[in-house]
Amino acid sequence: MKKLALHWKILLGMLFGVVFGVIANSLGWNDWVTDWVKPFGTIFINSLKLIAVPLIIASLIKGISDLKDISKLSQMGGRTIGIYILTTVFAVSLGLLVVNVLQPGKSISEETRQQLQDTYKEDADKRIVQAAGQKEQGPLQALEDLVPSNIFAAASNNGNMLQVIFFVIFFGIGLILIPAEQAKPVKDFFDGLNEVVLKLIDLIMLAAPYGVFALLASLVVESPSADLFIALLWYAFSVLMGLGLLTFVLYPTLVKVFTGKSPKFFFNGIAPAQLLAFSTSSSAATLPVTMERVQEHLGVEEEVASFVLPIGATVNMDGTSLYQAVAAVFIAQAFNIDLSFSAQLGIIATATLASIGSAAVPGAGMVMLVIVLGQAGIPEAGLALIFAIDRPLDMCRTITNVTGDATVSMLVAKSVDKLGEPNVKDWDDNYGK
Numbered sequence: 001m002k003k004l005a006l007h008w009k010i011l012l013g014m015l016f017g018v019v020f021g022v023i024a025n026s027l028g029w030n031d032w033v034t035d036w037v038k039p040f041g042t043i044f045i046n047s048l049k050l051i052a053v054p055l056i057i058a059s060l061i062k063g064i065s066d067l068k069d070i071s072k073l074s075q076m077g078g079r080t081i082g083i084y085i086l087t088t089v090f091a092v093s094l095g096l097l098v099v100n101v102l103q104p105g106k107s108i109s110e111e112t113r114q115q116l117q118d119t120y121k122e123d124a125d126k127r128i129v130q131a132a133g134q135k136e137q138g139p140l141q142a143l144e145d146l147v148p149s150n151i152f153a154a155a156s157n158n159g160n161m162l163q164v165i166f167f168v169i170f171f172g173i174g175l176i177l178i179p180a181e182q183a184k185p186v187k188d189f190f191d192g193l194n195e196v197v198l199k200l201i202d203l204i205m206l207a208a209p210y211g212v213f214a215l216l217a218s219l220v221v222e223s224p225s226a227d228l229f230i231a232l233l234w235y236a237f238s239v240l241m242g243l244g245l246l247t248f249v250l251y252p253t254l255v256k257v258f259t260g261k262s263p264k265f266f267f268n269g270i271a272p273a274q275l276l277a278f279s280t281s282s283s284a285a286t287l288p289v290t291m292e293r294v295q296e297h298l299g300v301e302e303e304v305a306s307f308v309l310p311i312g313a314t315v316n317m318d319g320t321s322l323y324q325a326v327a328a329v330f331i332a333q334a335f336n337i338d339l340s341f342s343a344q345l346g347i348i349a350t351a352t353l354a355s356i357g358s359a360a361v362p363g364a365g366m367v368m369l370v371i372v373l374g375q376a377g378i379p380e381a382g383l384a385l386i387f388a389i390d391r392p393l394d395m396c397r398t399i400t401n402v403t404g405d406a407t408v409s410m411l412v413a414k415s416v417d418k419l420g421e422p423n424v425k426d427w428d429d430n431y432g433k
Contacts, residue, residue: 010275013209014216021220030221038218041279044211047204048276048285051197053155055288056310057168058194063306064172065187073173073307079415080308083408084316085352091246091318091400092351095325096344098242104234105333165310194306201288208272212279219391235330235386239393242322243400251407259414261298269297269422270406277402281394283313286402293406300409301418308412312405319400323393324351324369327386332378343376350376 004012024033064073099105146166148154154163175183252263267274273290280286291309294300300308328347332339339347350372373379413419 009209010212010272010279013211013213014275014279017213017216018220020213021217024217025221033217033221037214039214041211041214041218044204044207044214045280045282045285047207048280048288049282051200051204052284052287053164054193055197055201055291056164057155058190058197059291059302059306060165060168060310061172061175061190062187062194063303064169065175065183065190066303070173070176073169073176076304076307076412076416079412080311080408081315083411084312087250087318087404087408088316088321088352089348090250091242091322091404092325092348094245095239095242095322096329096347098245099238099326099329099333102234102238102241103333104238105330105335165314197288198292201292205272205289208276212275215279235326236389236393238330239323239326240396242326243319243396246318246322247400247403251403254407255410259410259419261410266298266406266410269293270403273402273406274399277398278395281391281398283317283398283401283405286398287313290402290405294409297422298406298410299420299422300413301420304413304416304418305409308409309405312408313401316405316408317401318404319397321351322400323397324372327369328372328376328378330386331373332376335379337378339376339378347372347376 020037021033024030146163148160148163148167151164151167154160154167175186252266255261255266256263270290270293273286273293276289277283277286283290287309290313291305294305294309295302325347328351329339329344410419
């Protein structure tokens with residue numbers, strides 16, 4: 001009997017999770033699902049996060065040391081950062097275009113606005129306090145935070161990915177500069193560690209359908225009431241339209257134009273990572289699977305994927321940037337605030353920079369949104385207007401973030417002649433063709 005492919009198993013897990021959540025909600029089993037089903041979803045996410053830092057350390061050191069030439073590293077790094085910034089600016093601009101055309105904030109009544117503010121005031125206040133701490137920092141704080149004082153402390157928190165990446169690149173450069181015979185034992189160790197981590201990913205993904213089942217079931221039973229969602233449908237539609245244009249139009253077009261690969265090839269390769277991104281709402285948690293799919297199914301050589309993707313999971317947040325632009329203008333429209341052209345240009349700049357500083361974890365974009373709102377002169381309290389529907393939109397924008405990372409890895413690989421044919425090893429044997 002032919003096995004189901006991984007992405008079909010994940011889709012079935014998501015579908016059954018939603019159905020089970022709806023049934024549990026109607027039978028009043030909310031607490032039971034929270035106590036006995038949700039923990040399995042949390043365990044699944046934690047298992048992916050568990051290997052995120054070891055994966056970045058092992059794969060990035062391996063990738064850099066394989067280059068054997070610092071000029072190749074600077075060439076790849078410049079192209080990677082340049083493309084990431086361009087796609088982010090485009091994403092923010094697209095978000096502003098969509099929200100200005102649809103004007104979803106105009107449909108919010110005063111009564112609904114007040115209801116949402118009252119319901120989510122406490123959550124909004126927490127994010128405002130967090131953002132206030134970040135706004136008080138100096139202009140070079142982001143650069144200062146890039147260099148860790150203790151690599152072991154930095155590696156103990158997935159929110160410090162940029163610090164870990166900085167150290168690993170620094171370490172990899174040192175490995176290139178010493179004689180090859182002295183570097184060989186260190187390189188062999190990290191090569192072996194990389195293979196072990198990739199095998200752990202294979203094992204964890206055996207539980208992916210069950211993990212996403214638990215995540216979706218708990219999400220359904222914990223969702224706010226339907227009438228709040230109805231009030232925000234136009235806002236959600238605006239975000240989803242922008243994300244859809246990025247994910248299903250811009251990215252496959254870039255892949256087709258610059259690499260010659262068809263959209264079908266691209267989406268078949270990246271689909272399991274997209275589905276996992278939707279379930280976990282975390283680029284960092286999805287990173288191990290993204291790397292596996294990009295290397296084995298999209299043909300990106302390991303030295304490129306191991307460099308481009310960890311950086312992308314930290315600094316390339318196209319979906320988050322687009323959402324911040326839409327959310328900022330939506331809140332302004334809800335409060336009848338007219339944003340000037342210069343104010344919206346400011347949103348582009350702030351959202352682009354904020355996306356670089358966003359942690360690759362669920363909900364981080366909400367904190368950065370407060371900074372975007374403050375820069376544009378929009379009341380931060382308006383954050384409460386979008387809390388009701390933020391979780392499902394967070395899931396969708398994570399798909400865009402991960403798809404953007406995969407796209408850029410293919411573009412960079414093609415530009416340095418490191419894009420080959422797929423090399424499917426364990427995935428089809430384990431999960432079906």
